[in-house]
Amino acid sequence: MAWFSKQKKLKSKESTTPAAQPAPAAKGEGIWYKCDACGEVVPRAEYERSWNVCPSCGNHDALPVRRRFDLVLDPGSFQELDAELTPQDPLGFSDSKKYRDRLRSTFKASGLRDAFISGVGAIGGQPVSLGSFAFEFMGGSMGSVVGEKVARVFDRAYERRIPAIVFSSTGGARMQEGIFSLMQMAKTSAALHRFRSVRKPYVSVMLHPTTGGVAASFAWLGDVVIAEPKALIGFAGPRVIEQTIREKLPPGFQRSEFLLEHGMIDAIVPRLEMREKLRQLLSLVG
Incomplete structure (x- = not known):
């Protein structure tokens, strides 16, 4: 006999009592x-x-994704591309909420179509192809559209012979898209491999957090890999690892300082120094 059963969810009668209105904001809040x-x-x-x-x-x-571009790019240089790409629901996925309804509600709350914004801009006058994850959209999870946009960052850099930069802040692959999400690990890595032939740099910037399939693919494949202070970076989270191996992890495990000490990243760059550090890197290797 099976230890689980699939039952149709019963709909409860809607209450006629209107929802309570939020309390007015206190003066000075x-x-x-x-x-x-x-x-x-x-x-x-x-x-x-x-x-x-x-x-x-x-x-x-956390820094909103569009402010990230204001932080690092020359004023007025950013041109967003691929904004028309929007995620679909290839599996008809539903958990506590239908995937298509979750996409709709997240768009209304965040104003974002998906968890990645990409385009072209300039840093210190040097043209770059870049993109940034938006953790505010479903935890920055990578679905098929996010993977396509990341691949296009590398494709544009390949076509224009310019450096590529990706800012990663994500919980990993998007479970609502199943295998379509996992395929993006190979797709983005293949696009990066094509870009390597033009011998231009790819700078990977890891923000808090960078985990799962993104960390296991293009985020850790940069020619230069840098991170913000105290960012959580790794494939599985510390609690999952401890429960799996039944051992206590060392203090600071998977934080950017720990990774720098063990040679896993090249540098830790505070946010206020990020623009200048990227400018220096591009002037040296771009």
Whole structure:
């Protein structure tokens, strides 16, 4: 006898009581920012001017994807491409919510069509083909459209003979697309292999977190691999590894500082220094 059964979910009657309205924001709310790391309270405007880095302790919070381009690119140089590509539901996937409904609601909440934005721009006058994951869209998960966009970053760099840069911040492959998602690991790596023939650099920038199939493919294949401070980087998370091997991991395991110490990445670059560091790298090898 099977230990599970598949049952049709019963629909409950909808309540006639209207949903409660959110409480009005308190006067002054949103003016201040409290750092999760040090507990310091600073004006939010100062925190945002620091590109979401705590002015007191230097803790790096998540940065919205479009601000990432403002941070590293020459002003006015970014041209977004492939914005018309949108994910589909090839498997008709449904868990607690239908995949197509989840895509629709995430678009309404974030304004993003998928978890990756790509295009061309310039850093210090040097043209680059680049893209960045958007962790705010389904945890930056990689589906078939994300894989296609990443591949096109390398394809454009190949066609234009310019450097390529990818900022990774992701939980890995998107389970709602199954094998179509896992295929993107090979697809993006093949596009990167084609790009290698033009002998232009690929700089991989790992943000917090960079895990799963993205870490296991193109994110760790850069000619230069750099990371932000204290970023979690690896294939499986520390808790999964500990439960699998039944051993306690060393302190700081899978953080960028640990990886730099063990030769897994080339440098740790604070966010406020990222533009200048990329400019230096491109001037040397671009």
